[in-house]
Amino acid sequence: MTQDDAFAADLLRGHTDTIVLGVLRRGDAYGFEIYKTIRDATGGDHEIKEATLYATYRRLEKDGLVESYWGDESQGGRRKYYRITDAGRAVFRGNVAAWTATRRIIDSLLDVKESQQ
Incomplete structure (x- = not known):
């Protein structure tokens, strides 16, 4: 794992x-299904x-x-x-709004332009 990957x-x-x-906003899911959704x-x-x-x-x-x-699993x-x-x-x-605001601040501090993303 590189330093970038760790960060x-x-x-x-x-x-x-x-x-x-x-x-879960997309629908109910079981534990491993959530794991796979994130990975995929x-x-x-x-x-x-x-x-x-x-x-x-x-x-x-x-x-x-x-x-x-x-769940009522038949198999x-x-x-x-x-x-x-x-x-x-x-x-x-609330978390998404906070993330969006934080990203905007970090982008401006790093002088990242929208066209570069």
Whole structure:
């Protein structure tokens, strides 16, 4: 892992809650399905460790941002599904607004022009 990769991973790790909430805004999903969605969205360039994700699910549920329920699987084991709550949607919107503002400030401090992105 290069220094750039480590920096990107640290930056993304700080936004795990928002990333998970973003996935759940599209619909209910079970744990491994969320993992695959995140991995696939980056073309496999970034993965969030499953242990990190399961800790995130527990924290989001404890904070009332997601709810969980057991699916009724006809084949294989039962899966625990997660659903975003209204509070989770509000937190997601606030986090995205904060990220957008932060990105705008960092871009201006680095003198990055929109045409260069």
